Amino acid sequence: MSFRGGRGGFGGRGGLKGATWEQDEGLEAEARKIRQNKGVKIGLFPEHPTGANVKKPKPLTAREKCQIRHLKALQEQIHRGPLYSQPTKRNVENPIKIFGEDQFNAQYGSDKKATMDPFTEGVETYSDRYAPPKNLVPKLSGRPFNNRLFPEELWSTLNGEEENAKRQKTLILNGSRTRQKLKDPASKKADMLARIDAIAAGDEDLEELDEEEQEEEPMDDDFDDDELGDDYNAEQYFDNGDDNDDVDAGGEDDY
Amino acid sequence: MSRSQNAVELCALLVDETYGELTSRIFTILLRRGKLPIPEISRHTRLGPKATRNGLAVLIQQNLVYYHAGKKGPTLYEVNDGAAYALARSGKVIEFVESRYGAFARDVVQNLLLFGHTKVSDLAEAYASQQKQAANGKSNGHPVANGVNGHTNGNIGSGGHMDGLLVELLELGLIEPVVQRMFRNPADIKDELEADITANEIAGGSIKGSSKKKEQLQGIVDERLKRIEMEDCEWRSKVLKRPVNGVLTNGVNGSNKKRRLSHGGSVNGDHNYEDDGTRLDVGYLSFLKQNESPNLVIRINHEKCAVLLRNSQLVEAVKNRLGDTTSQIYAELLKHLEKKIPKCAYGMTEDEYQDRPTVSTRDVASSLSKSVNVSLGIGKTIGEGPKSEEVAGAKLGSPPVNRKRKAGDLEGSGNEDEGDPPINGNGNSHEVDQDVDDVFADAPAVKPPKRPKVTFQDKLPEPEGLHSREDRIYHIKEHMALLADDQYGFLKKEADGQARVIQKIREAEIDKLVLEMFGPAGHRLVRMLRQLGKLDEKQLKDTTLMKQKDIRTKLAEMQLSGWVDIQEVPKDSSRGANNNRVIFLWFFDNERCSLLVLDQTYKSMSRLLHRLNVERRRAKSVLELTHRSDIRDKPPEEYLSPTQLNELHAFQDREEMLLGQLGRLDEIVGIFKDY
Numbered sequence: 001m002s003f004r005g006g007r008g009g010f011g012g013r014g015g016l017k018g019a020t021w022e023q024d025e026g027l028e029a030e031a032r033k034i035r036q037n038k039g040v041k042i043g044l045f046p047e048h049p050t051g052a053n054v055k056k057p058k059p060l061t062a063r064e065k066c067q068i069r070h071l072k073a074l075q076e077q078i079h080r081g082p083l084y085s086q087p088t089k090r091n092v093e094n095p096i097k098i099f100g101e102d103q104f105n106a107q108y109g110s111d112k113k114a115t116m117d118p119f120t121e122g123v124e125t126y127s128d129r130y131a132p133p134k135n136l137v138p139k140l141s142g143r144p145f146n147n148r149l150f151p152e153e154l155w156s157t158l159n160g161e162e163e164n165a166k167r168q169k170t171l172i173l174n175g176s177r178t179r180q181k182l183k184d185p186a187s188k189k190a191d192m193l194a195r196i197d198a199i200a201a202g203d204e205d206l207e208e209l210d211e212e213e214q215e216e217e218p219m220d221d222d223f224d225d226d227e228l229g230d231d232y233n234a235e236q237y238f239d240n241g242d243d244n245d246d247v248d249a250g251g252e253d254d255y
Numbered sequence: 256m257s258r259s260q261n262a263v264e265l266c267a268l269l270v271d272e273t274y275g276e277l278t279s280r281i282f283t284i285l286l287r288r289g290k291l292p293i294p295e296i297s298r299h300t301r302l303g304p305k306a307t308r309n310g311l312a313v314l315i316q317q318n319l320v321y322y323h324a325g326k327k328g329p330t331l332y333e334v335n336d337g338a339a340y341a342l343a344r345s346g347k348v349i350e351f352v353e354s355r356y357g358a359f360a361r362d363v364v365q366n367l368l369l370f371g372h373t374k375v376s377d378l379a380e381a382y383a384s385q386q387k388q389a390a391n392g393k394s395n396g397h398p399v400a401n402g403v404n405g406h407t408n409g410n411i412g413s414g415g416h417m418d419g420l421l422v423e424l425l426e427l428g429l430i431e432p433v434v435q436r437m438f439r440n441p442a443d444i445k446d447e448l449e450a451d452i453t454a455n456e457i458a459g460g461s462i463k464g465s466s467k468k469k470e471q472l473q474g475i476v477d478e479r480l481k482r483i484e485m486e487d488c489e490w491r492s493k494v495l496k497r498p499v500n501g502v503l504t505n506g507v508n509g510s511n512k513k514r515r516l517s518h519g520g521s522v523n524g525d526h527n528y529e530d531d532g533t534r535l536d537v538g539y540l541s542f543l544k545q546n547e548s549p550n551l552v553i554r555i556n557h558e559k560c561a562v563l564l565r566n567s568q569l570v571e572a573v574k575n576r577l578g579d580t581t582s583q584i585y586a587e588l589l590k591h592l593e594k595k596i597p598k599c600a601y602g603m604t605e606d607e608y609q610d611r612p613t614v615s616t617r618d619v620a621s622s623l624s625k626s627v628n629v630s631l632g633i634g635k636t637i638g639e640g641p642k643s644e645e646v647a648g649a650k651l652g653s654p655p656v657n658r659k660r661k662a663g664d665l666e667g668s669g670n671e672d673e674g675d676p677p678i679n680g681n682g683n684s685h686e687v688d689q690d691v692d693d694v695f696a697d698a699p700a701v702k703p704p705k706r707p708k709v710t711f712q713d714k715l716p717e718p719e720g721l722h723s724r725e726d727r728i729y730h731i732k733e734h735m736a737l738l739a740d741d742q743y744g745f746l747k748k749e750a751d752g753q754a755r756v757i758q759k760i761r762e763a764e765i766d767k768l769v770l771e772m773f774g775p776a777g778h779r780l781v782r783m784l785r786q787l788g789k790l791d792e793k794q795l796k797d798t799t800l801m802k803q804k805d806i807r808t809k810l811a812e813m814q815l816s817g818w819v820d821i822q823e824v825p826k827d828s829s830r831g832a833n834n835n836r837v838i839f840l841w842f843f844d845n846e847r848c849s850l851l852v853l854d855q856t857y858k859s860m861s862r863l864l865h866r867l868n869v870e871r872r873r874a875k876s877v878l879e880l881t882h883r884s885d886i887r888d889k890p891p892e893e894y895l896s897p898t899q900l901n902e903l904h905a906f907q908d909r910e911e912m913l914l915g916q917l918g919r920l921d922e923i924v925g926i927f928k929d930y
Contacts, residue, residue, distance in 0.1 A: 068914045071346025085275035105301040130883040138313045151330040157308040181455045
């Protein structure tokens with residue numbers, strides 16, 4: 001203990017005004033003297049807090065290397081698969097301290113366009129087409145699930161994923177489907193016929209139809225990227241215009 | 256169950272590492288908040304409903320989340336942190352399977368880990384497509400692509416081979432059929448049973464007295480739980496009944512049934528052995544199909560994985576204490592037992608303890624590989640002779656724990672230390688350590704061992720007319736005696752008491768850490784306190800033969816970091832500032848230190864993962880290149896410039912180091928928690 005105190009004094013002198021970080025010959029000579037006198041290893045610098053015995057770990061054994069290789073291979077596979085979701089974290093370089101849930105959530109899911117670095121990633125390059133797909137939400141459509149083992153409220157998510165997405169798209173493209181039907185009596189007729197057929201085929205089908213239609217309503221569009229992306233689709237722009245006209249016309253019919 | 260902050264962080268990081276950010280966010284919220292329904296999860300994570308649902312689906316698929324759909328009210332979700340932790344172990348599991356069952360099994364298990372719980376038929380399909388890919392030359396990013404290819408090519412079209420393998424793994428218990436029950440928290444199931452029983456049976460019953468009620472309740476609950484488990488097992492054995500026989504006969508290597516089956520198809524000489532297995536299983540394949548077995552949903556059983564990994568840990572411990580040959584025999588013995596041990600905590604309760612799994616020496620002898628020279632590693636006298644003890648003492652310095660070599664080990668110990676370089680870096684502590692060992696470690700050796708000395712005499716049916724074999728058995732018996740006699744108690748007559756062995760290994764691990772952190776003096780104090788219980792400072796001074804001043808500083812140091820603690824015993828009712836009337840007792844608690852070590856290990860594991868992320872960001876430019884979809888399956892030497900290649904290799908080295916350290920820390924976690 002006493003010897004540690006002495007070293008503290010030593011360091012104190014070095015910390016006086018005017019002391020520089022340059023190598024001090026006199027200081028080193030003094031240290032050498034102490035070293036010789038005491039026969040103890042004392043350097044200019046304090047020892048590492050855990051002592052000079054910061055040990056290197058044993059080299060990895062062949063078995064451990066094998067384990068690591070397998071772990072990496074597995075992770076690689078998972079990351080390439082559809083279930084992996086890419087990070088969206090903001091400022092990864094200098095993370096802030098997090099005190100609450102709000103702050104925790106705020107660091108994710110930032111708008112990519114807002115935080116983009118225009119110098120490195122703004123311009124699309126040819127090789128971008130080879131970039132791994134970035135899915136923010138795991139894709140469930142690509143593989144079979146055993147519904148039996150999932151809670152019932154997730155079944156629609158597991159199965160209907162693809163169908164729902166398609167239907168949503170059609171909904172968006174046509175504007176409002178119901179209004180269009182009102183306008184076009186031929187299509188309405190066809191629809192009715194189909195319904196009658198369905199009734200003839202069996203009640204269940206009809207019920208199913210109804211259920212599916214009900215399911216559409218509560219679906220949230222917040223996370224549908226396609227919809228956002230379509231804003232700049234010129235073709236769709238004109239389509240929408242047509243639709244709007246139609247709707248207006250339909251409105252006139254009604255009146 | 257309350258978890259420490261570090262455990263929470265580690266689990267979240269592991270999920271993030273494996274399944275990405277979205278899932279990890281959901282998982283973290285569930286870890287922090289407990290059971291939640293979907294709307295609540297959305298609210299806390301600020302995720303849209305679609306994202307939440309998809310994330311939950313992934314988590315359930317990988318069994319990282321329990322759920323419970325009550326008859327009324329919303330479905331509640333809850334984390335399964337055991338499974339999350341198991342993510343860190345997947346590499347070890349795959350390696351284990353590969354070393355025992357070969358590359359094909361490796362692939363299957365890897366797919367299972369990749370997909371979560373899967374139908375057998377789906378797995379077969381996935382495997383077929385993978386094979387096609389492999390045939391096309393895309394080797395799926397395996398570094399050992401060559402080996403994989405060679406193997407799969409040999410097996411193309413043998414779907415039966417996979418079935419056979421699955422059956423074997425099912426029998427081992429490494430994979431298990433999934434039933435609805437597994438998606439609920441076991442504690443929940445128990446609670447519900449308890450409530451049910453209290454409401455229906457005991458409340459209406461005639462038992463009086465709360466303690467009696469409690470006892471009975473406990474009894475009934477245990478019984479029910481067992482029944483539920485039995486149901487699963489029965490179902491399993493029904494499916495597995497015939498294949499089990501088949502596999503066994505295959506192992507014993509002499510059944511005409513096998514031959515009869517193999518006549519059915521065209522057998523080409525090259526794959527003779529393989530075909531035997533395949534045909535056999537094709538026979539059972541039809542049987543499995545009858546039972547709708549392709550619809551069987553399977554997954555990796557992480558509890559069983561822990562058992563298997565524990566076994567390797569035990570073998571390692573034996574190797575360190577008793578030598579190579581003995582450890583090989585012990586490994587063989589554990590291999591016999593592992594099928595009967597479903598989880599690590601098995602044998603804790605009375606009933607289970609009664610019917611512990613056993614194995615006879617003869618079985619071990621018959622299955623032990625002929626290449627093992629059993630006559631090595633045993634001396635003429637066992638655990639005897641002060642002279643040889645001294646000789647052993649000369650080697651005592653190198654191992655970090657107070658390993659006391661049996662005299663008998665000396666013959667075989669020449670090559671023993673090769674794989675075990677000394678962990679203490681400085682020679683200084685060696686000498687003192689040895690000193691300590693001489694004074695203290697020998698003390699228990701003088702005392703009579705707690706367990707009666709075990710001989711396997713009565714268990715050995717003497718095979719007549721097989722002299723070499725008899726000899727062999729004799730030697731194996733000697734090894735067994737060594738194992739049973741050891742202070743750790745690796746083995747017991749007619750059973751193995753692994754729970755206590757783990758306790759000993761835990762102690763050894765703590766000893767190692769204390770020695771590293773506080774030097775030989777601290778190590779000495781800790782061991783003294785462990786053996787003798789709570790001690791006064793004066794007594795401690797007398798027994799340790801150390802200066803009081805040294806003792807005080809050491810103990811204070813250790814108390815600050817939580818390894819030892821003080822108990823205050825006042826002599827009279829007034830406990831004021833007057834210390835004379837109060838006795839202070841120092842004590843050391845193994846359990847407490849285990850928790851301490853565990854928590855610190857979690858912390859360092861999550862630090863390693865953080866570090867790994869930092870390294871990844873640094874090497875980002877190269878890594879992005881290697882992840883491009885057009886070149887990711889090619890070796891990087893082909894398309895990277897030398898500087899980039901250097902950068903990549905530097906990163907890979909670091910990654911390997913970090914992951915290797917992670918694996919080692921995981922072993923510690925295993926010792927202190929799971930095993």
